Amino acid sequence: MKKMASQSFNCIFVLLLAIAMGGCGLTKSQIDGINTFGKAAESLGSASKDQFFVGRNTVIEMRRQQLAMEKKILPAKKPDGSAADREFYFKELNLDSGLDIINIQKRAKAVDLLIQYGNLLVKLSEETQEKELTSAAQSFTDSLKNFPGNTMGAADIDGIGQLVIVSGKMWVESEKKDVLKKIIPSVTPLLQQLCDLLEKDFDLSKRGMVADIYNVQDRLATEAIDGLKREGGSLGDRLLLIEGFALADLVKSDTETTSQKLLKTVAALRDANRILAGLIENDKISLESIKSFAANSNELIKAVKPFVK
Amino acid sequence: MATATVDNQLEKLVERLGKLRTATPVTDPDYPKIVDQYKTASDALAKAIDKAIDDSDTDYVSFSKSASDAIQAINDALSDINKLADSIKKVAELIDIIGKVVVKLVA
Numbered sequence: 320m321k322k323m324a325s326q327s328f329n330c331i332f333v334l335l336l337a338i339a340m341g342g343c344g345l346t347k348s349q350i351d352g353i354n355t356f357g358k359a360a361e362s363l364g365s366a367s368k369d370q371f372f373v374g375r376n377t378v379i380e381m382r383r384q385q386l387a388m389e390k391k392i393l394p395a396k397k398p399d400g401s402a403a404d405r406e407f408y409f410k411e412l413n414l415d416s417g418l419d420i421i422n423i424q425k426r427a428k429a430v431d432l433l434i435q436y437g438n439l440l441v442k443l444s445e446e447t448q449e450k451e452l453t454s455a456a457q458s459f460t461d462s463l464k465n466f467p468g469n470t471m472g473a474a475d476i477d478g479i480g481q482l483v484i485v486s487g488k489m490w491v492e493s494e495k496k497d498v499l500k501k502i503i504p505s506v507t508p509l510l511q512q513l514c515d516l517l518e519k520d521f522d523l524s525k526r527g528m529v530a531d532i533y534n535v536q537d538r539l540a541t542e543a544i545d546g547l548k549r550e551g552g553s554l555g556d557r558l559l560l561i562e563g564f565a566l567a568d569l570v571k572s573d574t575e576t577t578s579q580k581l582l583k584t585v586a587a588l589r590d591a592n593r594i595l596a597g598l599i600e601n602d603k604i605s606l607e608s609i610k611s612f613a614a615n616s617n618e619l620i621k622a623v624k625p626f627v628k
Numbered sequence: 629m630a631t632a633t634v635d636n637q638l639e640k641l642v643e644r645l646g647k648l649r650t651a652t653p654v655t656d657p658d659y660p661k662i663v664d665q666y667k668t669a670s671d672a673l674a675k676a677i678d679k680a681i682d683d684s685d686t687d688y689v690s691f692s693k694s695a696s697d698a699i700q701a702i703n704d705a706l707s708d709i710n711k712l713a714d715s716i717k718k719v720a721e722l723i724d725i726i727g728k729v730v731v732k733l734v735a
Contacts, residue, residue: 413674416674416677416678417674417675417677417678417679417681417682418681419682421685422681422682422685425685425688425689425692426688428688428692429688429691429692429695432691432692432695432696432699433695435699436695436698436699436702439699439702439703439706442706443706448709448710448712448713451710451712451713452712452713452716454713454717455713455714455716455717455720456716458716458717458720458721459716459717459719459720459723461720462720462721462723462724462727463723465724465727466723466726466727467727483716487712487713487716490712491709491712494705494708494709494712495709498702498705498706498709501701501705502698502701502702502705505698505701506695506698509691509694509695509698512687512691512694513691513695515687516684516687516688516691519680519684520681520684524639525680526676526677526680526681527677527680527681527684528681530639530677531674531677531678531681534642534670534673534674534677535674537642537643537646537670538670538674541646541649541650541666544650545649545654545663548653548654549654
């Protein structure tokens with residue numbers, strides 16, 4: 320009878336604790352929103368990073384062909400009449416057309432942080448610490464069982480073990496929500512800033528990375544057409560011209576498609592980011608923008624794959 | 629504002645000169661002039677884009693600095709959450725030690 324009363328007490332205590340802490344953690348809608356946003360942020364970050372590196376390599380390849388077609392001749396001296404050196408000639412050739420590796424690395428670092436942020440959101444939404452808590456509770460109950468003069472029965476101790484797990488989970492969920500309440504509003508303006516920067520780089524009408532690629536392909540195509548309009552030249556020369564034209568044409572169409580998709584996804588990130596900030600305070604907010612961001616990110620990953628060599 | 633308008637004109641100029649160069653036969657007496665003008669405009673645009681890309685670097689670096697701090701704050705917060713299971717294990721160890729001490733005292 321005493322044992323039953325003790326077990327009932329444990330059950331009621333767990334129930335009361337659950338009710339008392341109910342609503343302290345994240346709701347399913349909030350977890351879903353954070354998880355979806357995190358995964359989409361990772362995808363956009365990875366796709367952007369690929370584009371930065373692939374874009375530079377593509378520019379170098381196009382510039383090599385363009386300079387060959389133009390029969391580029393390096394000047395014997397610097398414009399001020401002083402002796403030329405390797406650094407001067409490196410700048411003269413300008414193989415990466417201003418897309419210096421240092422420019423790319425700075426951009427890669429920024430999108431790496433977007434990937435990391437996405438990872439953390441996924442981790443926070445998926446990890447329950449259940450395994451760790453169960454193992455800790457097991458050690459705790461083992462210690463209680465072995466405690467000298469212990470008068471509690473096995474069921475009582477197991478009940479306490481369950482209590483440790485349940486309250487531990489609640490504590491973790493409540494802590495996670497507190498952490499996210501602080502993090503998301505502080506990261507939201509940073510992501511808006513990143514969206515501005517990415518839009519500048521991916522918009523063909525703005526002076527950024529994609530505009531640079533576009534300008535280089537236009538120059539290559541024009542040079543190739545010029546050469547092909549003229550008679551003569553070896554078979555190798557003609558082949559270089561045809562290959563140059565084909566490369567420029569491929570890059571033109573890929574750049575136009577990728578730019579459009581990247582811009583669409585960045586715009587979706589901007590909207591989803593705003594929604595996420597509201598979602599952490601109010602779980603009734605619609606997840607449509609976040610879902611749309613996820614859909615755009617998935618589409619982007621598929622679209623950019625063929626471009627990545 | 630005026631700079632933006634002039635800048636925008638440079639893109640249009642390169643586009644128009646490119647089209648004109650492509651449409652003009654190489655035998656046309658004006659063709660060499662068109663080629664020179666196209667190349668000059670295209671080089672100027674490449675330099676303008678290069679400068680804009682370099683200018684954006686500062687903003688990317690500033691973003692990375694702020695975002696790194698935020699990521700570190702999140703990692704710190706996560707490590708606090710992970711400490712819960714550790715603290716329960718530590719209490720269990722403490723109970724073991726207390727138990728052993730009690731056994732010794734009773735003996």
